[in-house]
Amino acid sequence: xxxxxxxxxxxxxxxxxxxxxxxxxxxxxxxxxxxxxxxxxxxxxxxxxxxxxxxxxxxxxxxxxxxxxxxxxxxxxxxxxxxxxxxxxxxxxxxxxxxxxxxxxxxxxxxxxxxxxxxxxxxxxxxxxxxxxxxxxxxxxxxxxxxxxxxxxxxxxxxxxxxxxxxxxxxxxxxxxxxxxxxxxxxxxxxxxxxxxxxxxxxxxxxxxxxxxxxxxxxxxxxxxxxxxxxxxxxxxxxxxxxxxxxxxxxxxxxxxxxxxxxxxxx
Amino acid sequence: xxxxxxxxxxxxxxxxxxxxxxxxxxxxxxxxxxxxxxxxxxxxxxxxxxxxxxxxxxxxxxxxxxxxxxxxxxxxxxxxxxxxxxxxxxxxxxxxxxxxxxxxxxxxxxxxxxxxxxxxxxxxxxxxxxxxxxxxxxxxxxxxxxxxxxxxxxxxxxxxxxxxxxxxxxxxxxxxxxxxxxxxxxxxxxxxxxxxxxxxxxxxxxxxxxxxxxxxxxxxxxxxxxxxxxxxxxxxxxxxxxxxxxxxxxxxxxxxxxxx
Numbered sequence: 066x067x068x069x070x071x072x073x074x075x076x077x078x079x080x081x082x083x084x085x086x087x088x089x090x091x092x093x094x095x096x097x098x099x100x101x102x103x104x105x106x107x108x109x110x111x112x113x114x115x116x117x118x119x120x121x122x123x124x125x126x127x128x129x130x131x132x133x134x135x136x137x138x139x140x141x142x143x144x145x146x147x148x149x150x151x152x153x154x155x156x157x158x159x160x161x162x163x164x165x166x167x168x169x170x171x172x173x174x175x176x177x178x179x180x181x182x183x184x185x186x187x188x189x190x191x192x193x194x195x196x197x198x199x200x201x202x203x204x205x206x207x208x209x210x211x212x213x214x215x216x217x218x219x220x221x222x223x224x225x226x227x228x229x230x231x232x233x234x235x236x237x238x239x240x241x242x243x244x245x246x247x248x249x250x251x252x253x254x255x256x257x258x259x260x261x262x263x264x265x266x267x268x269x270x271x272x273x274x275x276x277x278x279x280x281x282x283x284x285x286x287x288x289x290x291x292x293x294x295x296x297x298x299x300x301x302x303x304x305x306x307x308x309x310x311x312x313x314x315x316x317x318x319x320x321x322x323x324x325x326x327x328x329x330x331x332x
Numbered sequence: 333x334x335x336x337x338x339x340x341x342x343x344x345x346x347x348x349x350x351x352x353x354x355x356x357x358x359x360x361x362x363x364x365x366x367x368x369x370x371x372x373x374x375x376x377x378x379x380x381x382x383x384x385x386x387x388x389x390x391x392x393x394x395x396x397x398x399x400x401x402x403x404x405x406x407x408x409x410x411x412x413x414x415x416x417x418x419x420x421x422x423x424x425x426x427x428x429x430x431x432x433x434x435x436x437x438x439x440x441x442x443x444x445x446x447x448x449x450x451x452x453x454x455x456x457x458x459x460x461x462x463x464x465x466x467x468x469x470x471x472x473x474x475x476x477x478x479x480x481x482x483x484x485x486x487x488x489x490x491x492x493x494x495x496x497x498x499x500x501x502x503x504x505x506x507x508x509x510x511x512x513x514x515x516x517x518x519x520x521x522x523x524x525x526x527x528x529x530x531x532x533x534x535x536x537x538x539x540x541x542x543x544x545x546x547x548x549x550x551x552x553x554x555x556x557x558x559x560x561x562x563x564x565x566x567x568x569x570x571x572x573x574x575x576x577x578x579x580x581x582x583x584x585x586x587x588x589x590x591x592x
Contacts, residue, residue: 119486136489143490150483154586155505164501165491196582198589216491 071125087277100263103273142213183215203234378552402461414473452533465518472514476507
């Protein structure tokens with residue numbers, strides 16, 4: 066569905082050029098939940114911005130359904146880490162969620178239904194007429210997720226969406242996002258630096274190297290569905306996968322295998 | 333509780349201090365024989381005779397019409413041009429030196445030019461008020477638009493928000509705190525320019541009245557005009573603050589929640 070081939074991104078020119086992304090290949094299949102994980106500062110956000118068409122790649126390309134991505138596609142939504150800066154503070158929750166639908170020229174009743182359904186999915190029905198800044202951080206991020214859902218994307222990209230909420234809220238949001246993606250039949254690409262989160266959420270994990278970013282390893286996650294915060298995390302397979310990802314990132318960071326830049330695939 | 337007392341004390345002082353000053357003025361000036369500083373009671377009498385309400389139609393209304401027409405034009409042109417320039421880096425680069433030059437010209441210096449071009453009627457006064465009030469609004473709008481959070485910009489791009497919506501529903505509200513800051517400056521400029529333009533070439537208006545009273549040695553009348561201008565300026569500013577509070581309620585809320 067989404068295919069990234071030989072993607073490279075260099076910021077600046079000449080001597081000041083910084084190669085953020087070296088050469089990334091990856092593919093996301095329909096209805097898949099792919100987690101992208103890597104050490105901090107490894108160009109995860111840059112990769113996501115290239116995938117969403119917000120940033121033009123320096124080399125290579127991104128294709129959605131075989132169509133080259135030149136700008137943000139209509140079938141794609143993006144959830145940012147900084148929820149408080151991506152919601153419009155002068156709009157209520159309802160207006161925020163409804164705003165992207167204006168371009169779709171739906172009739173009123175249909176639009177209203179989409180908005181209310183999305184808001185119900187994230188359990189915020191009672192807060193439709195509140196302003197985002199009247200809500201807690203976790204609730205604000207749920208508004209951002211509802212806005213993405215109401216837009217009816219086929220694929221949703223998320224950039225460390227739960228990085229700035231507390232642990233309990235985070236666990237709740239993780240379960241919520243899994244449930245929602247299943248309900249809406251949305252394909253998901255979820256960028257995170259949290260290894261546990263990537264194993265818990267993902268059908269597949271893409272492990273990135275430090276910048277200039279390449280794909281270090283792609284890992285299938287065979288944990289049973291639906292995932293459960295306690296039971297899944299108690300499984301020996303969970304611990305094993307977690308250890309595997311951990312070592313994979315560490316090994317690369319410590320530079321023990323600087324030459325092994327080529328993509329290796331395990332699992 | 334203490335916050336409420338603090339507020340009560342604040343508004344108490346706000347009313348008490350001016351009143352006390354007036355009383356002091358009244359007492360000190362009572363029986364004054366100095367020509368230029370007549371007793372306050374004389375000024376009040378002149379105020380009542382002129383502004384309640386015999387000259388409202390002949391002077392106050394024309395003055396305020398000019399002022400608000402000029403300010404209105406400045407707001408419309410300033411906000412629209414500011415949004416357009418704010419959205420286009422290239423247009424901004426091209427316009428910047430011209431804007432900086434034009435706004436550096438002291439406004440009264442443009443009066444002779446305005447008289448030449450538009451004549452001495454209302455058109456000239458509205459023109460000069462609009463021209464001067466334009467800059468704070470225009471430059472603040474540009475600042476506001478260029479300062480919009482990058483994440484917010486990216487959000488509008490991801491969701492393919494159409495151009496018109498982006499301008500009126502995203503950039504305009506996002507820049508509105510800055511626009512209001514410019515508006516406050518422009519409002520006081522509008523009052524100043526109204527008075528100046530009426531002193532240069534006019535047959536009515538509050539500015540004309542003040543100058544004319546001085547020339548005919550009607551000193552209490554002159555003072556009453558100055559008083560009226562002070563009252564008008566204060567009232568307009570208070571009105572703008574009220575409007576701003578309503579329109580920017582979200583801004584204060586968002587800021588408070590970001591700090592707390």
